[in-house]
Amino acid sequence: MTQSQPWWKGGIIYQIYPRSFMDSKGDGIGDLRGATGKLPYVASLGVDAIWLSPFFPSPMKDFGYDVSDYRGVDPLFGTMEDFRALVSEAHRLNLKVIIDQVISHTSDVHPWFEESRRSRDNPKADWFVWADPKPDGTPPNNWLSIFGGSAWAWDTRRGQYYLHNFLASQPDLNFHNPEVRQAQLDNMRFWLDLGVDGFRLDTVNFYFHNQNLADNPAVPAGENKTFVAQGMNPYTYQRHVNDLSQPENIGFLNDLRALMDEYPETTLVGEIGDDRPLERMAEYTSGDDRLHMAYSFDLLSDRHEPEYVRDVVKRYQQGLGDGWPCWALSNHDVVRVVSRWADGGEDLRLYPRVLMALLLSLRGSVSMYQGEELGLPEASVPYEELQDPYGISFWPEFRGRDGCRTPIVWEPSPKGGFTSGKPWLPVDRDHLEFAVSKQEADPESTLNSVRRLIHWRQQQPALVQGDITVFDDTGEALCWSRKTTEQFLLVALNLTGEELRLPLPCAISRPLEGHGFHGYVEGSQLVLPPYQAFFAET
Template identity: 50%
Template structure:
């Protein structure tokens, strides 16, 4: 790979959920050979890197986020040689590769946990978070699992409880134990030696806990839940003050960063289930001894996308991320599809919904920082409705019907409209059903249409790569009279770029006196429609221009 130390600061990263990307061996489940077969598709998006969700050996209770061997590829996904082939071919196409690292917890079938649970005096007895019961035999405190119920599970062999912030088959590692940290770093070095370009770190803000195990207080009735949190999710019935977001976690980031720097690799952190996603994220990427970039749930809610909301969000990002980098993310495998989250706030006309999708793509590539694109969002896939009998997600099954599961955003990619299983697999049935309407968004359909969302993403990302102000520039918000018009200027030494977005389904007229003198860029956004010094933006239109 060419040496570009700061590539990550403005990178576009494409997330692959391997179970649902492409099936290379015909068993109905996506795999590494499937990724290899479609690597040219990823390269055609003009992205800088791909992030591959877990493909490691696992009992698959949480579909790979419960790892039983950090260094082995699960046979469902292929072999280590298959991964090496993906890595080589990606690098040949100037694509960097990030892999998921799930370091907060392991599977309960990991050899480390099997040894730790056996007694209180074995070599790994303190590798997980163990605690004695209360005098009445109940759990050590009131902490809740994000998947529902107590965060503690009883282990008869040790006569103790172990902590699990997720499924009870996902025991939490004890990051206060230096031997655990050393083992994790050794695992990281194994993959870095193979040539990976970085890691996406799963739920990094859960790594440590309050060692005194104090109870969490109940959430006051007048205190709103965090953005994106379900009103019925019991996890947020408490203020999660002691089970996550501990200052001690920040101290653990330095050795991780030092190791990554030795290999020229980066870390993309997930900040999850926190009270203030932006504030927490900014702390994890502040300074040169913490992580490189982090994403959060600020844009992964179903609130309407308004100028007021976006202005406040951008202002807060600009004030918090003074030396760190945010990764703008509007969709992952853990959240409902972005198209379905916002479509209910838009007019029913298809052409207006399509215009919104195109405008949002332009917005994502224009904001300061890097950004992440989840597979299928470049096609405009909608959230699938999965019947209970077809559900696979343990989070959805455990919380049904009060908590929305994640299956609806994990359905297989539709590659070919008229092929069996939409070209995802040759098996009789894929691991999750493919909605009939997803065939209309298939890759082959959109590749044949120069005006499609897929083609728009390709052009926009290629164009972004050619704009110095978008790759390295500052961002200054504009104060515009029309409250449906979002505007900002991206500025670097060699370019000043005006970015305007109409967030309404009606035409907006902007007085040119409100914006600096400019010349429109080539074929990006609306044409330069000017009437007596008035700039016209159609419904959900956008406009880019170089300042004169």
């Protein structure tokens, strides 16, 4: 297929959560050497890139999203030499390397914060968001932490509050300070010089705050809550108009893009959690001087009814302009999609495959999460073995993120072939039947079916690069066309356990083969057996 656009545009990114991918040392925690040893497996899937979740030095109170050194490798994960070896091996296998950058906040043991909290007049006094209390001693405003409670923590040394959008041990940097912005750009340059091909930017719209510290308004009665924990978290009762997504962020995105433009073929993908995610994505990815692409939580939610999915795809097509989405159905922060979208009785051999067909047929780039190719459901983690502070705080209504972070099962043994030690999270016994070694030996397994689908998709110009038009009035079926000058395709998907019959949404010239699905045409009708798809040229 002719490459008419950059590798990332329409590319497939495989997310590796290093703690749970492969342990080479026997301490129960996955590491960089373990991940490097499994890169041939990742490359065999046909993906274009890997995304490594944080491996930087950290006290691990939020498992690496609380960084204490932006230019190092935590000994849990190995050494800088291990990282260099991973990049070298990935590039040998024609895999690009994207790494997380968690630059909106640090750990409270980062040297920057330790210096900042010592006094109000030290060189880094203004590197974090500090504020005096109200006259009655309460926090300066009503902003809330995503992890529960006030977003302000009291510091006795300065006699002030500091802002933390997440854990109290994750103080927010003050991006209104130009020294902070330059320091983070320099840290990113460090990794670019080591050969990384891009960054996944954690909470990319959280960098700036309203300098007047104005209160957030309440969500009006009857309106939907926001993007976090489905309304059970008090954070969702506010409209987040002052604590994130500030207009000053655009200038910093310009600076980020200018840095990336010094390193050809690199990319930025931003995570956006916002009350108006599509509006923010369009703003952050428009033109050629901001993010290359971004993703939001629209398909990482519980909602999956056909009319909802159609509406999401249409809204993005109509509202994103020249911006570019990166679609995901699962990641390290949400319940695995096989379980999240399950209505009961799903065929766990077929359901994950048609979900992957959905993901791979959307217009945009794709981020798939480790284990998604195996069809892994959410793991069951008992309360006494929970590690996630988010889950511990909101148990049992919200069980946190540990269920999607359990170790990958490489073989059907008690420890899943992940480690020779005690896994940091328990291996779910129900996952053993999904083990890589078992699926590799079965030509019709989910793994081999997804592998064939990915390789097939990579050869279809319309699926990688084409425009999309959604067909309405197709009932429970999801139907859209993908079009380039080279190819015009019809895509039809049945995410239900019932056979669907519907009139052909458009004329077709020939059904396509090689993708592994069994939808077919009968007269003027399109027939989609349970959990099946249909692809045809028109």
